[in-house]
Amino acid sequence: MKILVTGGAGFIGSNFVFYMMEKHPDYDIVVLDKLTYAGNLETLESVMKNPHFKFVKADIADRDAVFDLFEQEKFDVVVNFAAESHVDRSIEDPGLFLTTNILGTQVLMDACRKYGIGRYHQVSTDEVYGDLPLDRTDLFFTEETPIHTSSPYSASKASADLLVQAYHRTFGLPVTISRCSNNYGPYHFPEKLIPLIISRALADESLPVYGTGENVRDWLYVEDHCAAINRILEDGREGEVYNIGGHNERTNLQVVKTILKQLGKPESLITFVTDRAGHDLRYAIDPAKMMNELGWQPTTTFDEGIRRTVEWYLDNESWWKSIISGDYQNYYERMYAER
Numbered sequence: 001m002k003i004l005v006t007g008g009a010g011f012i013g014s015n016f017v018f019y020m021m022e023k024h025p026d027y028d029i030v031v032l033d034k035l036t037y038a039g040n041l042e043t044l045e046s047v048m049k050n051p052h053f054k055f056v057k058a059d060i061a062d063r064d065a066v067f068d069l070f071e072q073e074k075f076d077v078v079v080n081f082a083a084e085s086h087v088d089r090s091i092e093d094p095g096l097f098l099t100t101n102i103l104g105t106q107v108l109m110d111a112c113r114k115y116g117i118g119r120y121h122q123v124s125t126d127e128v129y130g131d132l133p134l135d136r137t138d139l140f141f142t143e144e145t146p147i148h149t150s151s152p153y154s155a156s157k158a159s160a161d162l163l164v165q166a167y168h169r170t171f172g173l174p175v176t177i178s179r180c181s182n183n184y185g186p187y188h189f190p191e192k193l194i195p196l197i198i199s200r201a202l203a204d205e206s207l208p209v210y211g212t213g214e215n216v217r218d219w220l221y222v223e224d225h226c227a228a229i230n231r232i233l234e235d236g237r238e239g240e241v242y243n244i245g246g247h248n249e250r251t252n253l254q255v256v257k258t259i260l261k262q263l264g265k266p267e268s269l270i271t272f273v274t275d276r277a278g279h280d281l282r283y284a285i286d287p288a289k290m291m292n293e294l295g296w297q298p299t300t301t302f303d304e305g306i307r308r309t310v311e312w313y314l315d316n317e318s319w320w321k322s323i324i325s326g327d328y329q330n331y332y333e334r335m336y337a338e339r
């Protein structure tokens, strides 16, 4: 079995590589990653020398590079994590989100059509469903909830999902799509809420909370997301969408206060700042299909997951400090300049 993991130098992609290499040590895994600001090759250092692992630096929207790789490697499965993933950046500059998230997806699927594939899996997000009201805690996103996007990021992810479904219907491409809630855990880039709060609190810096901090996110420990994708690859039905989430809803303020408590830092660090434009109020996933059809269950509670995550950031200061200082961006040149 040979799997192409795009975006494997990012947060969830790298955790997926580690999960799969442990679960299926005989699988061959090729990571294709452009190493944007969000990709960090140091994250993959522990698997770099494994004979079942290979890293390729390329852009999923670069048709020639992608087609060359498919011709050489003959993949059985593609899992597409590669994306511009930060909502705030999509508000600053939407263009790159459209190129990578939509056109990049098209290039990968065109390569699958030309060279053949057992399964193309698109890693999507619950943000394609828009948001739910704060005062209707009885409502959840199901796979039938209409697409209704808020940010350029979510619009680009939803566009890609529609294209994936069109390639299934029109060309018979064997696809699956997963839509997961907010992930957290090791190797999360420190621009996102949880790692941003941990790293800034450790430096006794102010903690920016958007608006009133009452917006709700549904948090899932990253390893549970990886396990769910593995189950979809094993037994998921072609053409289907699977929602992934673990019923761990928290307001942003609750999340920030939980982290401060664990770190023994004062709540006076919290600073309310101007709200995000178009800020989604509440995300909440109904994961019944994953559970009933594929027998998947999340295994990490929020309390346990956040404890492990904070510990990981305490134990791996060099990883996130080199990101904050910008040093990690020279890593590829340092490692590969002579090769």
Ligand code: NAD
Pocket: 006, 007, 008, 009, 010, 011, 012, 013, 032, 033, 034, 035, 036, 037, 038, 039, 040, 058, 059, 060, 061, 080, 081, 082, 083, 084, 085, 086, 100, 104, 123, 124, 125, 126, 157, 179, 180, 181, 182, 183, 184, 189
């Ligand atoms: P991330 O930003 O940490 O990583 C993205 C990776 O993709 C990086 O390694 C980056 O270098 C790479 N990349 C970006 N553009 C590329 C391109 N044009 N060609 C090749 N590689 C490129 O993102 P993440 O949080 O790990 O998210 C991974 C996927 O999961 C994304 O598709 C995202 O939409 C989805 N998702 C994320 C979450 C979450 O909470 N983080 C939740 C649900 C779904």
Ligand code: TDX
Pocket: 085, 086, 087, 088, 124, 125, 126, 127, 181, 182, 183, 191, 192, 193, 194, 196, 208, 209, 210, 211, 215, 216, 217, 252, 276
């Ligand atoms: O400084 C901050 N202060 C703040 O209050 C940041 C960075 C965020 N927030 C709020 C905005 C959100 O309500 O915290 C919440 C979480 O924000 P992000 O970490 O930026 O995540 P979110 O916008 O919810 O999107 C994430 O989950 C879905 C990922 O980044 C997406 O890639 C994924 O699809």
